[in-house]
Amino acid sequence: MSLDRGHLEYPMRRHGMDHDRYAWSMLAGRAPIRWPGERPLALWINVSVEHFPLDATGEGVKAHGSMTMPYPDLRHYTLRDHGNRVGIFRVLKALATYGFAASFAVNGEVAQRYPALLRRLAATGGEFLGHGWNMDRVHSGAIDAAREARWIDDTLAALAPFAPTPITGWLSPARSQSALTPELLRERGIAWCADWVNDELPYRFETRHGPLAMLPLSYELEDRFVIGENLHAESEWADQCCDAADFLLAESERTGAGRLLSLSLHPWVIGQPHRIGHLERVLAHLAARRDRIWNAAPSAILAHAVPVPGA
């Protein structure tokens, strides 16, 4: 038995990356970013507002949180819906209590189903991101381009009437993309994307129709990942968020280069009554360091995050 010769050939072995999406660059070697007021740490809080359909197919990539039981999986459907009925309001109240602004990555179908919720989100003034149609329409290599394009169009059309400012950012369901997602987004006027988690600061990402900015939204620190997949205690998740903030503050103060803490929240996870207090502890920790933290909308962070590597 042997393998095809291609397994011992390396056509993309060259300096830099093995694709042409972005240039190779190390964070520590870049010209320092300085945030407004010379604050060491920018803070981006994003809340994902999601709908998990009962008739999920899991086509291509199945999102964590999707249905797992034989149809009808009322158990998981309703647990996810709790986030939109109850959890989000606890999250909004906690943010207001500590005076932090958040952006909202919203599934298009949530706007169609729950316009009252969209009006509440818009009333905070928070920036909206497109977040796909729902959590069962996962963009991936298994989906043809015409369907994917329609999902993006439908999502942006459903959100636009509610968005406080024009939507320029995108977060794909389950952080999954097809090989064409960046092109489809750029063609539709999307300027930046949060899917790729290979950095902590924005960088330039190439598409056939011109560049996007990639503004990575932390993944390994998100409530859903830490609590839902790692099954860590809520208190441990809060410790990890506080540790991340302190680490980045210290690194920024030591190096003189601005750092970014992005927190990714899911009301169906963190909005449960036994969990919300742990989010409040994180926000209290951040509020106690407010004079060193610049809390801003992602588009504002992008506008200040210059120079952009690869540009």
Add this chain to the structure above:
Amino acid sequence: MRADPGLYRYLPWDERPRIVWPGGARVALWIAPNIEFYEYDPPQNPKRRPWPRPFPDVLGYSTRDYGNRVGHQRMMAVLDRYGLRGSVSLSTAICIHHPEVIAMAAERGWEFFSHGIYNTRYVYGMDEDQEREMLAESMALIERHTGQHCDGYLAPALSHTERTIDLFAELGGVYTCDLFHDDQPTPVRTRSGRRFVSVPYSLELNDTIVYVVNRIEPRRYGRMICDAFDRLYAEGAESGTVMCIPLHAYQVSHPHRLDALDRALEHICRHDGVWKATGREIARHFLDHHHDDFVAAEDRLEAQR
């Protein structure tokens, strides 16, 4: 298929020749940062899929690229603080993709050993010539780009054939990190009969096993490292032990995780009697001073059967 890998013999923990480390240290501590490249669009191995998602697996790829863009320098700063050198388990294609990372490790006097060419290329299904070609090319890349002889091997993504260790020994390798059966070095029997050794590389304390497989909390990982050290240090009063901390910058260097490692290393480095070694130094010391005594002890035990 074999029921037993046939690579090492049984030797009870408390009936072995005494290991004496340089300076009479109790524990040989070595840190093994994995510096890896995972391909965006690798060929599909018949036995194992490189990525779980359809192409492109943005989450899988970008999660690992984080180590190269963000993680290495953070980890290096921590190791520098404690005077610890890394023994790099290297996806040797990094020599070409990211020579800047190689330069940072080289200027610190770190060791480089082979971890294959890419961590998305598996040896399953390779014939002997193909596996030898891959191994030899990886060793040649290290020699060409770092000037070091490649003494050690950790199979890419822990993918092995029955011949892997035989082939590496025949190509001039000195030690393997692929065997997790012991907390001391072990003589390894290969088909060429060359003197060859296993250097303990702890999977249980490997950050990727800890964070990705066992899904352990960062602060608990720090406590696990301290607990392991305390026990190996105590036992090392009788005979030298080995402690390895394998790391991956794409896991351990996250802002919510790195301080746990930092504090654990602080605990370890407060102690006298810790030999801050590299994999090569441990292997060579064992070969020069203890290997033959261990083989003799194994022979005696076998003769008693």
